[in-house]
Amino acid sequence: MRVLSEKLNLYASYIVVLLIAVLLSVTTIEVFFRNVLNSSIHWSEELSRFALVWTTFIGASVVYKKGELIALNAFTKLEEKKRMVIFYITQVITIIFTIFLIYYSAEAAFSPSTMNQITPGLQVSMAVPYISIPIGLLLMLIHEIAFLLDPKELFDKEGEYES
Amino acid sequence: MILVVTFLILLFSGIPIAFVLAITAFLHLFMIDGTGLLDVSSQRMLSSVNNFTLLAIPFFVLAGELMNAGGITDKLLKFSKSLMGHYKGGLAYVNVIIGLLLGSIVGSANAEAAIRSKMVVPEMEKDGFDRSFAAALTATSSTIGPIHPPSMTFIIYGVVASTSIGGLFMAGIAPAFLIAIVHFIIIYFYVRKRNFAKHPKASVKEFTKSFLDSIPALLIPVIILGGIYSGWFTPTESGAIACVAAIIIGMFYYKTLKIKDLPSIFLNTGIVTASVTFIIAAANVLGWSLSIEQIPQQISSFLLGLTDNVIIILLIINLFLLFVGMFMETTAAILILVPILLPVVVSLGVDPIHFGIIVCFNLTLGLITPPVGIVLFIVSNMTKVKLPSLVKASMPFLLGLIVILFVLTYVPSITMWLPNLLGYE
Numbered sequence: 067m068r069v070l071s072e073k074l075n076l077y078a079s080y081i082v083v084l085l086i087a088v089l090l091s092v093t094t095i096e097v098f099f100r101n102v103l104n105s106s107i108h109w110s111e112e113l114s115r116f117a118l119v120w121t122t123f124i125g126a127s128v129v130y131k132k133g134e135l136i137a138l139n140a141f142t143k144l145e146e147k148k149r150m151v152i153f154y155i156t157q158v159i160t161i162i163f164t165i166f167l168i169y170y171s172a173e174a175a176f177s178p179s180t181m182n183q184i185t186p187g188l189q190v191s192m193a194v195p196y197i198s199i200p201i202g203l204l205l206m207l208i209h210e211i212a213f214l215l216d217p218k219e220l221f222d223k224e225g226e227y228e229s
Numbered sequence: 230m231i232l233v234v235t236f237l238i239l240l241f242s243g244i245p246i247a248f249v250l251a252i253t254a255f256l257h258l259f260m261i262d263g264t265g266l267l268d269v270s271s272q273r274m275l276s277s278v279n280n281f282t283l284l285a286i287p288f289f290v291l292a293g294e295l296m297n298a299g300g301i302t303d304k305l306l307k308f309s310k311s312l313m314g315h316y317k318g319g320l321a322y323v324n325v326i327i328g329l330l331l332g333s334i335v336g337s338a339n340a341e342a343a344i345r346s347k348m349v350v351p352e353m354e355k356d357g358f359d360r361s362f363a364a365a366l367t368a369t370s371s372t373i374g375p376i377h378p379p380s381m382t383f384i385i386y387g388v389v390a391s392t393s394i395g396g397l398f399m400a401g402i403a404p405a406f407l408i409a410i411v412h413f414i415i416i417y418f419y420v421r422k423r424n425f426a427k428h429p430k431a432s433v434k435e436f437t438k439s440f441l442d443s444i445p446a447l448l449i450p451v452i453i454l455g456g457i458y459s460g461w462f463t464p465t466e467s468g469a470i471a472c473v474a475a476i477i478i479g480m481f482y483y484k485t486l487k488i489k490d491l492p493s494i495f496l497n498t499g500i501v502t503a504s505v506t507f508i509i510a511a512a513n514v515l516g517w518s519l520s521i522e523q524i525p526q527q528i529s530s531f532l533l534g535l536t537d538n539v540i541i542i543l544l545i546i547n548l549f550l551l552f553v554g555m556f557m558e559t560t561a562a563i564l565i566l567v568p569i570l571l572p573v574v575v576s577l578g579v580d581p582i583h584f585g586i587i588v589c590f591n592l593t594l595g596l597i598t599p600p601v602g603i604v605l606f607i608v609s610n611m612t613k614v615k616l617p618s619l620v621k622a623s624m625p626f627l628l629g630l631i632v633i634l635f636v637l638t639y640v641p642s643i644t645m646w647l648p649n650l651l652g653y654e
Binding site: 079082083085086087089090093094096097101111114115116118119121122123124125126128129130132134135136137138139140141152153155156159160163166167170171173174175177195196199 | 239240241242243244245246247248251252255267268269270271272274275278279280281283284287288291461462465466469470472473491492495496498499500502503504506507508509510556558601603
C-alpha cells in the first residue's frame with residue numbers, strides 16, 4: 067500500500083507541476099493577446115480556472131501525503147499509547163468520510179446533467195473539472211489507508227511543530 | 230448544538246481543518262434533509278474554486294518563490310543594511326525593512342517568516358541580539374506579508390465579500406507601514422539599553438550599488454500595483470506578469486535561477502496553493518449549509534438586536550475575531566464569518582474595503598498568537614527558540630499590533646485615503 071501511495075504521489079506531483087506551468091503560460095499569453103494584439107482568446111480564462119480546480123484537488127492529495135494539511139492537535143502532549151488510539155479513531159473517521167465524499171462527488175461528475183453540459187469556452191463536458199474531485203480524493207484515500215497501516219511516517223511529521 | 234460540539238471535537242483532534250469543515254457540513258446537510266442535499270455539495274466545492282480571481286493565489290505564491298530562488302532576498306538584505314545597518318542595533322531595523330520589501334513581493338506571513346528566520350535571525354544573533362528577541366521580532370513583523378499588497382488574505386476576502394481586490398490592495402499599504410513603524414519604536418527602546426556590534430556607515434557608492442542591485446526586485450510591486458491601477462491587467466493577470474518578470478530577472482539579470490529549478494518551484498507553488506484552496510472548497514460547503522438554515526441572518530439580527538452602535542459592534546467583532554483567530558485558520562475563518570458579519574457592518578455604514586482591512590489584520594494576528602499560531606510554529610521550528618520564550622519575547626510587539634488594530638478600526642481614513650484618492654469605491 068505504501069509503495070502504491072508513494073508511486074501515485076510522484077505522478078500527482080508531476081501533474082501539479084504541469085498544471086502550474088499551464089496556468090502561468092495561458093494567463094500570460096492571454097494578457098499578451100489582449101493588450102498587444104487586441105484580440106482575446108475566448109477559452110483561456112476557462113482553461114486556467116479548470117487548471118486551478120485540478121491543482122486544488124490533486125494538489126491537496128500531495129499536501130496530505132506530506133502531512134502538511136493544516137490541522138490542530140490538542141493531544142500532542144499525551145503519552146504515545148493514548149495518542150495512537152486517538153490517531154486510529156480520527157484516521158478511520160477521515161477514511162469513512164473520504165469514501166462518502168468520493169461516492170457523492172463521482173455521482174455528481176457522472177450524472178447526465180453534468181456530462182451533457184458543454185462549457186462555453188473549451189467546448190468540453192462539464193465533467194472535466196468535476197472529475198478532479200473524486201480523483202483527488204481517491205488519491206487521498208490511498209494515502210490515508212497507507213498511513214493507517216503504517217502510521218510511523220505521518221506520526222513523526224505531526225510532532226514537528228511541538229514546542 | 231450537536232453540530233458545534235462535533236465541530237470543536239473534530240477541530241482539536243488532529244484531523245485536517247478542511248476535513249473538519251466538510252464533515253461538519255455533511256452532517257449538517259444530512260440533518261436538514263437526509264441524503265438529498267449531499268449531491269449538491271461537490272457542486273459547491275467546485276464552484277468555490279472555479280474562480281478566476283482566486284488564480285491570483287498561485288501567481289503571487291509563485292512570484293515570491295521565484296524571487297527567492299533567484300537570490301533576491303540576498304540583494305534586499307544588502308540594500309536594507311546599507312540603509313539602516315549603521316544605527317545602534319541596526320540589524321533589528323534591517324529585519325523589519327526586509328519585511329516591508331518582501332511584503333511587496335510575497336503575499337503571506339508564512340513565506341516572510343520562513344525566509345527571514347533563515348537569513349536574518351542568525352546574523353542578528355552574531356551582532357549580539359538575544360535569539361528569542363530576534364525570532365519574536367521576525368514572527369510579529371511577518372504580519373506585514375498579508376497586509377502589504379499583494380496579499381493572499383485580501384484576495385480571499387475580496388472574493389468572499391465581492392469587493393474590489395485593487396481597492397483592498399491600496400488600502401493595505403498604509404497599515405503595512407504602520408506595522409513597520411510600531412516595530413521601529415519598540416526596537417528603539419529595546420536597543421537603547423543594550424550593546425551590539427557596530428557597523429560602519431555604508432558609503433554612497435556601496436549604497437548606490439546595493440540599491441541598483443535590488444531595483445529589479447522592487448519592480449515587481451510596481452508591475453503589480455501599476456498594472457492593476459492602470460487597468461491594464463486584472464489582479465490575477467498582474468500576478469502572472471510578475472511571475473514572468475521574476476523568471477526573466479532571475480535567469481538573465483541575476484543569473485541565479487536555472488531552468489532545472491523550475492519544476493520544484495512549480496510543485497511548491499501548487500502545494501501552497503492547494504492547501505489554501507482546498508480549505509476554501511471545504512469551507513464553502515459549510516458556509517452554504519449554514520445559509521440554507523438562514524443561520525447568518527439569525528446571527529446578524531441577534532448582533533443588531535444587542536446594539537446598533539457601530540463602535541460597540543466593531544468592538545464586539547474585533548474581540549470575537551481575535552478569539553477565533555487564536556484557534557482557526559485564516560482562510561476558513563474568512564470564508565465562514567465574513568458572509569455573516571459583513572451585512573451587519575455594511576448596514577451600519579462601514580465600507581466593505583475598510584472592514585476587509587479590519588478582518589484581515591485581526592485574523593493575521595491569529596498567526597502569531599498561541600495556542601495555534603502557524604507563524605510562531607514556523608519561526609520556532611527554524612530558529613530553535615522554544616515556543617514559550619518566543620511568545621514571551623513577542624508580547625510587546627503583539628500589544629503594539631493590537632493597538633494598531635483598534636486605531637485602524639476607529640480611524641477609517643488611514644486605510645481609506647489611498648483607495649479614495651485613486652477612485653476605488
